[in-house]
Amino acid sequence: MAASSRSARETKRRIQQMEAKRELRREQEKRRKRDNLVAAGAGTAAVLLAVVLQLTAFAGNPTEDEYAAAQAGLTDPSASASPSATASAQATNGPNIPAPDTAAGKTFTGELVLNGSPLGVELDGTKAPQAAAVFKSLSDEGYFNGKTCHRLTTAEAFAVLQCGSPGGDGQGDPNYTWGPLENTPADNTYPAGTIAVARTGNNAYGNGTQFFVVYKDTVINPDTAGGYTVVGKVTSGLDVVSNIAAAGITPGSSDTDGAPKQPVTIDSFSLK
Numbered sequence: 001m002a003a004s005s006r007s008a009r010e011t012k013r014r015i016q017q018m019e020a021k022r023e024l025r026r027e028q029e030k031r032r033k034r035d036n037l038v039a040a041g042a043g044t045a046a047v048l049l050a051v052v053l054q055l056t057a058f059a060g061n062p063t064e065d066e067y068a069a070a071q072a073g074l075t076d077p078s079a080s081a082s083p084s085a086t087a088s089a090q091a092t093n094g095p096n097i098p099a100p101d102t103a104a105g106k107t108f109t110g111e112l113v114l115n116g117s118p119l120g121v122e123l124d125g126t127k128a129p130q131a132a133a134v135f136k137s138l139s140d141e142g143y144f145n146g147k148t149c150h151r152l153t154t155a156e157a158f159a160v161l162q163c164g165s166p167g168g169d170g171q172g173d174p175n176y177t178w179g180p181l182e183n184t185p186a187d188n189t190y191p192a193g194t195i196a197v198a199r200t201g202n203n204a205y206g207n208g209t210q211f212f213v214v215y216k217d218t219v220i221n222p223d224t225a226g227g228y229t230v231v232g233k234v235t236s237g238l239d240v241v242s243n244i245a246a247a248g249i250t251p252g253s254s255d256t257d258g259a260p261k262q263p264v265t266i267d268s269f270s271l272k
Contacts, residue, residue, distance in 0.1 A: 093130075093205070100129035103132035107124060108123040110269070112234075112269050114149065114266060118236075119240055124231065135231060145267065145269070149266065150163070151170060151257070151258070153249075153257045154248070155257075160215070162198055162211070162212040181204050184227030184230065185230065188219055189218070190218045190219075192218075193214065193215075194213070195211055195213055211231070215241040247262040
């Protein structure tokens with residue numbers, strides 16, 4: 001009888017151990033599924049964030065809000081991505097983008113003719129070899145001939161004329177983007193006469209065919225934009241742009257940012 005009692009107790013103990021092991025396995029399985037869901041959720045959030053950044057990226061040079069933020073000492077006036085998000089999904093240039101060594105160490109001079117009036121220009125292949133290579137290639141192809149300057153800003157310290165959009169509407173060509181950033185001003189100031197490259201949002205590889213000419217000393221907040229590649233300068237005829245600005249704008253995003261009232265066409269852009 002005693003032996004039978006001990007056997008029953010042993011059997012009960014083994015059953016309890018088995019049940020405990022089963023419960024442990026069930027808890028482990030629940031935890032594994034929960035961890036997988038968390039990981040999947042994090043991955044989905046990352047994908048959604050990337051999509052949002054792509055959808056909210058803007059093409060062109062900085063906005064009036066960015067300038068105002070610089071004056072006020074703010075860092076994120078338009079809720080755009082921070083400088084840490086400047087890395088692009090594309091970290092290299094495509095085969096249709098000329099190599100920087102075609103311009104490295106060279107200086108290109110020529111003319112940018114707007115509405116029949118020439119501006120002398122100079123591009124610096126030493127400080128901005130990739131940008132100089134791109135704009136030399138585009139000018140050699142005659143890309144700019146007939147393109148427009150669609151945007152003009154007329155604030156006291158934010159004064160640029162932006163040109164080169166494929167369709168004249170400020171949109172870029174998604175098949176023609178390149179980087180990296182080069183020769184961005186350390187003091188965030190773009191002196192009058194600067195020729196700089198417009199780009200898409202905070203994307204260091206979002207440069208394209210658009211550029212802007214600065215006709216009065218301009219300060220651009222680097223915190224939300226990361227700076228813009230200075231590719232060259234106007235050596236003569238900057239008053240052509242000043243006169244375009246004096247004719248005023250058709251307000252767009254603000255009272256001092258819109259389309260030039262006097263339509264502006266690039267007759268030619270030649271470099272040698």
